[in-house]
Amino acid sequence: MGRVGRIVFVMPHENTATATLPSGHPRELASAPGSEWWRSAVIYQIYPRSFADASGDGIGDLAGITQRLESLANLGVDAVWLSPFFRSPQKDAGYDVSDYCDVDPIFGTLDDFDALRDRAHELGLRVIVDLVPNHCSSEHEWFQEAMAAGPGSPERDRFIFRPGKGDNGELPPNNWHSMFGGPAWTRTTNADGTPGDWYLHLFDSTQPDFDWTNPWVSEQFRQILRFWLDRGADGFRVDVAHGLMKAEGLPDIEEAAEEDSELAEGLMGSLEVPYWGQDTVHAVYRDWHAVLAEYEGDRVLCAEAWVEPLAKAALWVRPDEMHQAFNFSYLATPWLAPRLRDVITESLEAFTGVGAPSTWVLSNHDVVRHASRLGLAPYAAGPGAGIGPSSPEKPDAALGLHRARAATALMLALPGSAYLYQGEELGLPEVIELDDEYRQDPSFHRTGGEVYGRDGCRVPIPWEPDAPAFGFNTTGESWLPQPETFARFAHAAQADVEGSTLELYRLALALRAEHGFGLGTLTWLEGYADDVLAFRNGGVTVIANLGDAPVELPAGEVILASDPLEAGAVPSDTTVWVAA
DSSP: OOOBOOOOEEOSOGGGTTOOOOSSOGGGSOOSTTOOGGGTOEEEEEOGGGTOOSSSSSSOOHHHHHHHHHHHHHHTOSEEEEOOOEEOOOTTTTSSOSEEEEEOTTTOOHHHHHHHHHHHHHTTOEEEEEEOOSBOOTTSHHHHHHHHHOTTOTTGGGBOEEOOBSTTSOBOSSOOBOTTSSBSEEEEEOTTSSEEEEEEOSSOTTSOBBOTTSHHHHHHHHHHHHHHHHTTOOEEEETTTTOSOOOTTOOOOOHHHHHSOHHHHHHTOOSOOTTSSOGGGHHHHHHHHHHHHTSSSOOEEEEOOOOSSHHHHGGGGSTTSOSEEBOHHHHHOOSOHHHHHHHHHHHHHHHHTTTOOOEEESOOTTSOOHHHHTTSOTTSSOTTTOOOTTOSOOOOHHHHHHHHHHHHHHHTTSSSEEEEETTGGGTOOOOOOOOGGGOOOHHHHHTTTSSOOSGGGOSOOOSOTTSGGGGTOSSOOOSSOOOGGGGGGOHHHHTTOTTOHHHHHHHHHHHHHHTTGGGOEEEEBOSSOTTEEEEEETTEEEEEEOSSSOEEOOSSEEEEESSOOBTTEEOTTEEEEEEO
């Protein structure tokens, strides 16, 4: 075995570094600094329209989620994050909000939310609400009032309206592009029928951006936070948390940035753009932090902040701001050991430096599922781009699942918090052979099909192999068609089946809690080849073999292996946990 090297990082608060997490109700966790539940939690993302459908209309709902919550408690997660379920015209699957304080009828009612919250808390699960503060729906009464009030009104000041350029204002105010393709500006029509000002929408034209320099906007969102906190929400995932503030004067993007693809520019682009990651945004989250601090129970703010480098991402989780920020640099790292070692090291250094946990993630509703992504050549599928029937590269399904299991076993052994995306515990692949007529992602339609988008990772998940819609409901309806191959991935087909992906996740989560990995210390091990990741967390040695040659097992008891081992060795694309 490799010999122990220097200790690279220790999570803050040394008195908790080696603590063992209790496996019971999360509310039993102490609230002392350094042991807050969110520092080590595993949080499960639910995409409501695709999780479970109690009504049978083909769209998942809150009542369906409530019926299936016990399965998540049995899985061993600590909390659930609900993607948006607010009132919405659903032009962007709920990320276009028309009322932040009500439930869209397709998902149920506020009473249904209350029932879900109560059942979750009974099972020891916390509930995190997805908040969308960068923009709302063009059908929101605030935007409707702005359009009716006309130029120069206080109502218009809630959003970013500007006169156009050119002799008659016929050109957009600047050269910014929508993340969904096309221009980021739409021109209005005045009451007399003449062309009017333009409004900014970094996403779809039905999603106008708020003007966060307006105190009125800040006050409305404080009220929204309190509405859900008063209703028992345990925290918020904040959509596009890096985008609220724009550079003063709304300057054009430099020519080099214009040449980048819109998705790369919008998500993980390294170029500075005037609408992402502005320093002024941090005042918003300091304000929100103070609001959450008024409530008991370690309420949490988690940032969707697609920014690089990691040192910049860590600015979102300084002690008086947010509590977590998704580690998208880790998600986007290809299956190459040196690159993963670097990003893990950099992550722990950056986040520990501000007293925050690193928040690991491999899949979500915006990216190609990692069971497929890892079956592609490195860099073949970027975040949000999707894979479809005409994509030049298709994943090797067996290799992708093999690597996905290893990647998850690696991730769950790291110090910090982790997020899981619904269906990944089943090993679900991206749905690739999805006919164009079924696709609903705005990025697909705004790019004329050049970008397949995110529908492939949003197909309703399978629960029973032989039931209508694979148990998603009892009617067989499904808002996106499920492939027949989903039968073998169904929850019931894997439960209590030794070696299944579901049972791998259950075991990994149980052992992670037992050994206190979330609050642990990572120690890199020396003496291994460059294509092997080897470290200790507490009393457990973790070996992830990303190379072609088998790696000798270290001494001790094998407590977890992502796939079967060879005699005394860790095969290629396999992760093993060994207790000494």
